[in-house]
Amino acid sequence: MSSAEPSVTALGQRFPGAARGLAALRARRLDERFPLLVDSAGAVLLLALSIGSHQRVHPQQWELLLQAALVLPLALRRRRPVQVFAAVAATAFVQWSISWWLHIAVGPADLAVLVALYTVAARRSFRWTVAAFAVTELGVLLAVYRWPPVLSERPQYETAMRVVFLLSGLVTAAVVLGRNVRARQAKLAALHQRARELERQRDQQSALAVAGERSRIAREMHDIVTHNLSVMVALADGAVYANQHAPEKATAAMRQSAETGRQALTDMRRFLGVLRDDEPDALRHPQPxxxxxxxxxxxxxxxxxxxxxxxxxxxxxxxxxxxxxxxxxxxxxxxxxxxxxxxxxxxxxxxxxxxxxxxxxxxxxxxxxxxxxxxxxxxxxxxxxxxxxxxxxxxxxxxxxxxxxxxxxxxxxxxxxxxxxxxxxx
The missing domain is CATH 3.30.565.10 (Histidine kinase-like ATPase, C-terminal domain)
Known part of the structure; x- marks a missing residue:
């Protein structure tokens, strides 16, 4: 167990919200620790799924290149969200232009547009999110303008409206999900920062308390020791001076010096007993x-x-x-x-x-x-x-x-x- 874990435990007892935030940050998933590796694997898997679901057994080489251009940029989506979205959107526009003449069907690779849009919403500001949403909605309109003749035998207007609602719902869901994830990450980061500040403040308060206690102990010991030793020195000097002329006064002075020493020991025992919870003398000897x-x-x-x-x-x-x-x-x-x-x-x-x-x-x-x-x-x-x-x-x-x-x-x-x-x- 690390030395920081007890402090985090004590912090969690006082601030449960901060503790939950720390726990969530500790339980990072694999994709948060190795984003490039996970995103690359996801892009390759989506590309393989798109190629495997192709209508023709032997697709054209340019079709494979087009699908790869749609999917593979997702490997860098967390590092360059806007650039990746721009590349995927441009490739999707090229695909739409070619499909105008060649009637290419939509495949799983086109989901890359939604993934790129989600990444922009989750990792960039609201302005970039609105811009990406507008570009994606424009793509929805272009797709609907292209698809109705081949999707259904119903009237084109009814088919177009259904497709618009469906695709716009997916686009909106990607944006909302991305913004929610961004808000959650911001909240966890704020909780993490607050937990660090609280821990730093607690350490500072502990250091100040220790310094204050040291100062108090030094002050008390100075008063006890200095006063009693000064009295004992004065009594001892008086006893030496009176030893030859008035032995009885010298004896009284030495007895008083011994009594002062015992009083000093009692004061020190009383003070040190206050510092210890298990010292019974602290209760029997109140402070002067x-x-x-x-x-x-x-x-x-x-x-x-x-x-x-x-x-x-x-x-x-x-x-x-x-x-x-x-x-x-x-x-x-x-x-x-x-x-x-x-x-x-x-x-x-x-x-x-x-x-x-x-x-x-x-x-x-x-x-x-x-x-x-x-x-x-x-x-x-x-x-x-x-x-x-x-x-x-x-x-x-x-x-x-x-x-x-x-x-x-x-x-x-x-x-x-x-x-x-x-x-x-x-």
Whole structure:
């Protein structure tokens, strides 16, 4: 089984019409795969049938040449429909002219005119079809003008009318059949094209979904690992400094560092569990939200950064995805303050919840000694991820230095927008 067959099967479940069109195109007949060979064999068979049904046992050589000239061009009828019809019609006119004096009877070879007309109707535009139909009807009139004296003993007018109706019906049937086949082929080609476009769109959507999921995973892992490692590094540095002067503080700092590491492992296990349907921890450990901001502020304070949390408004109506976004924005902002602000900095986190929006602001008063060099505005992965999170809820994140010193990060999330699929909790 080829790799494309499962996609076609999935496509057929969503678009039955396109699947039927593909099935019809796959089930091509032999004459569609080898048109020249099949048409040549058909022309030879029709020529043999015409010669075998000849009235005379030994027909004249010019009669055989005339029948061959009528039938053999049909071998190229699909490649050159108009040219083949012109050649067959001209030969039929020559036959009619000769039969005026020699009284040559009509044979199976004359069916080549109808076959050529059908091919023009099936493979050329409506203008060419009308022109071929007019030429064939003219041939019908010429044939009727020639045949009545030998076809019947009834009055010539009645015989002519019957023959006109009969031959015109055959000509019309050839044209209608050809146009129907042309319409069916056009419909199948359109279905085939639509199926290819749908498959291409599905592949593009899958690629975009994969890229979005990779970006989300990278963003979450960056927030979890960077924040917790920054806190652990700060605690470890404080423990080394206080080890000789205040061993009890060093012990407390190391215990806090271990607790932060365990929290990091729990966060990673929780996040990876959300990605797996068979992970029960994903249900027991929900994603962090506004309720965990106090614990986050306490963790940062333990690492040596004075942090004040101001939470205003009710947040029960805020979706889990929006709460997670606010939590990550605050977490990343405090992590940047820990990494880049000078010692003694102080941070203030303000979250204001209203029925239609959530406003979050994180500012510090520390001197940005290394911030501009390490993570300029828009250059670091942290700020880029924060912008992506805010944009998912229709917000625009602003980050930059304050006039009096320090750094400010602010964003507003629109709660009226539908929750992004990537932020929705599992």
């Amino acid at each position: 939200g506004l309720g965990q901001l106090a614990a986050l502020a306490a963790q940062v304070r333990a690492a040596g950064l004075a942090c004040e949390l101001r939470l205003a408004g009710e947040h029960g109506h805020v979706s889990p995805g929006a709460q997670l976004t606010v939590y990550r924005l605050v977490q990343e902002s405090l992590t940047n303050t820990l990494k880049h602000a000078a010692p003694g900095a102080r941070a203030v986190v303000a979250v204001d919840c209203s029925p239609a929006a959530v406003r979050v602001e994180v500012r510090d008063d520390g001197r940005p000694l290394r911030r501009a060099a390490a993570d300029p505005l828009g250059a670091g992965h942290g700020l880029a991820g924060m912008r992506d999170r805010a944009a998912a809820y229709g917000g625009e994140l602003t980050a930059g230095p304050l006039p009096g010193g320090g750094w400010r990060v602010a964003a507003t999330l629109d709660l009226d927008l539908p929750a992004p699929a990537e932020e929705a909790p599992s």
